[in-house]
Amino acid sequence: MKSYLVMTVLGPDRQGLVQSLSAVVADHGGNWLESRMARLAGQFAGILRVECPEAEAEGLAAALKTLEKDGISIQFAREQAAEAPARKTVSLDVVGNDRPGIVRQLAAAINGAGGNVEELVTGLESAAMSGHPIFRASGTVALPEGAAVEAIVAAIEKLGPDLSVEVK
Numbered sequence: 294m295k296s297y298l299v300m301t302v303l304g305p306d307r308q309g310l311v312q313s314l315s316a317v318v319a320d321h322g323g324n325w326l327e328s329r330m331a332r333l334a335g336q337f338a339g340i341l342r343v344e345c346p347e348a349e350a351e352g353l354a355a356a357l358k359t360l361e362k363d364g365i366s367i368q369f370a371r372e373q374a375a376e377a378p379a380r381k382t383v384s385l386d387v388v389g390n391d392r393p394g395i396v397r398q399l400a401a402a403i404n405g406a407g408g409n410v411e412e413l414v415t416g417l418e419s420a421a422m423s424g425h426p427i428f429r430a431s432g433t434v435a436l437p438e439g440a441a442v443e444a445i446v447a448a449i450e451k452l453g454p455d456l457s458v459e460v461k
Contacts, residue, residue, distance in 0.1 A: 296350035297326075297372035299342045300357070304365035306337040313360065314341075321353035322346050329412070337365075342372070379438040382411065384431070387449060389456035391417055391428040399430060402448040408434040 302314065311330065318325055328341035345353050350371075357367050387399060396415060403410055413432035420427050434445060442460055449458045 294347040295344045296347045297342065297344050298350065298354065299340070299370045299372055301368045302330075302337065302339040302341065302365060304337055304360075304363065306332045306335055310337050310365070311339075313363075314339075314357070317356045317360070318343050318345070318353065321349040321356060323349070323353055380409075380435045381438065381440075382433050382435050383442050383445070384433055384461040385445070385449075386459040386461070387428075387430040387456060389428055389453060391426040395428050395452075396430070398452050399449065402452055403434055403445060406444040406448040407440050408436050408445050411435050 304310070315325055323343045323345035326342045326344055328339055330337070330339035330341075332338075343353075354369050357369075360367065389395070400410060411433045413430060415428070415430045417426045418429055419425070436442065436445070446458045446460060450456060
């Protein structure tokens with residue numbers, strides 16, 4: 294029987310950090326299934342999902358916790374298998390002028406139109422001619438079966454005339 298762990302990892306970035314994590318997972322018979330990792334302001338931040346034999350789950354969690362001596366914070370959750378409702382996913386790219394609260398507004402618009410943010414990457418870029426900060430968000434949004442993608446686009450575009458939305 295397999296056990297699935299979802300964990301977040303946060304700590305000072307350093308060379309070999311992912312290697313250390315993956316070695317602990319492998320040493321406990323684990324399989325690294327998926328992850329999202331980034332370096333932000335000198336910190337390593339990641340979320341990952343691993344499977345391991347049920348008999349190794351507690352040992353794996355304990356071994357990963359020993360990395361806390363290096364300043365790495367790890368939080369765990371056992372994956373709860375549940376029947377997922379029928380849904381479709383779309384990829385969105387949103388570009389516009391940066392302003393305080395734009396992520397909150399974007400998330401509220403998506404939620405209000407019936408969508409669920411499954412993945413979101415945001416950042417700032419400099420406008421080509423002026424150097425003015427431009428907000429960019431790319432991500433995946435899940436929609437209930439039968440929901441119209443146009444409702445998501447319209448909700449985001451209502452946030453301001455400067456926002457451009459592309460659906461893939």
